Amino acid sequence: MTEAGETIIELKNVYKIFGPQPRGRAFELSQAGMTKNEVQAQTGHVVGLKDVNFSVKQGEIFVVMGLSGSGKSTAIRTVNKLHETTNGEVIVDGVDVQKLRGKPLQAYRREKMGMVFQHFALFPHRNIIDNVGYGLKVQGVSKSERDKASLEALSMTGLNAFAQSMPSELSGGMQQRVGLARALAADPDILLMDEAFSALDPLIRRQMQDEMMDIQNQLKKTILFITHDLNEALRIGDRVCIMKDGAIVQIGTPEEILTQPATGYVAEFVQDVDQGRVILVQEIMVEPRPLTASASLEDAVKSIGDATGCFVLDAQGKPTGLLTSADGIRAASMGSQDLASGVRNDFATCASSDTLNSVYAAAGRGLPIAVVDEAGCLVGNLDPRHIMEEMGRVENLIDGFEREVFM
């Protein structure tokens, strides 16, 4: 049994070529670095996957994201061996999946993984609880046991009241939820989800994402999730793998994808994404350089330097006031020597783990925000200028790339 954080799914040098002679010239050309389009033009074969390497850790939500045709479904299908690979290995929990066939393959699919797909259909003439328990029935689990497991799975997805309903009585979103319950009913370690929420309305989709993340949090399943939507990928992924033309372009945490896009292609995707949601305050905040209440106004203004402002702390290290450079200079120009005359106390505070989005409105006042720990002590200074700079950073990155990289 794989422990949390250990690799549970690994793809190594995986190629998938579609066509009558997958291991022939098309494979050679693809290996030699020829693009998918060129290989297709020269050989009539389609490159589904080109040297794909990634490993998914136990308990992680790993998202494969890319445009339609980029190879996402092909990749996930090597994991349950709906596809035979042309080359490379797929190892799941120590098992070389591509070598499985017959009964062991069936058992592996049933016990190891649950699958949820976009166009997944419920059996129209079975009620919900029997739909959810269908996989268990195939495994020979008794009716009472599978009803128990099915009800549990249904209650996790908020549908236990509908156990006796027929599929036609449920909305599309609810039916998709039944799909999730069905995947969970056999309590597999791994969930494979291919565009599972892509057909849903945005609002219902967000609810489903939240529920899935809640369930994942409780049950610590490993989820290999596929989507063509970068927003969805960044929202739910612990790590995101971006694919193009059958090849991996970048693998990283949402923050890494956003702040260090590996290529112009990724950067272009990223420019549409709302930056603030995934960047954390701790990545932007700077050393607080606090002021002591006993300092003179002149010294305080000097020590602010080029920052927008600094905080005055009490004996416990909690911020009690804010002196901005502008306020300090104004007070001094009116002849004041007293630090308190320039200090304001209408400043905002936040935690280092907050997202930039959540402090964005407060930053709009142009004042530094005090980043405090649980005890209320100052741990950082969040300068509104730095927030704006960070928001603009990816924009700049994109401008910096040569046009032809976008091809």
Ligand SMILES: Nc1ncnc2c1ncn2[C@@H]1O[C@H](COP(=O)(O)OP(=O)(O)O)[C@@H](O)[C@H]1O
């Ligand atoms: N069974 C197949 N036969 C031939 N080509 C296929 C087959 N399945 C997928 N492809 C091709 O492989 C590429 C990757 O497809 P797919 O993995 O379905 O993309 P995605 O899921 O990212 O939209 C596409 O060019 C697609 O046309």
Ligand SMILES: [Mg+2]
């Ligand atoms: Mg697909």
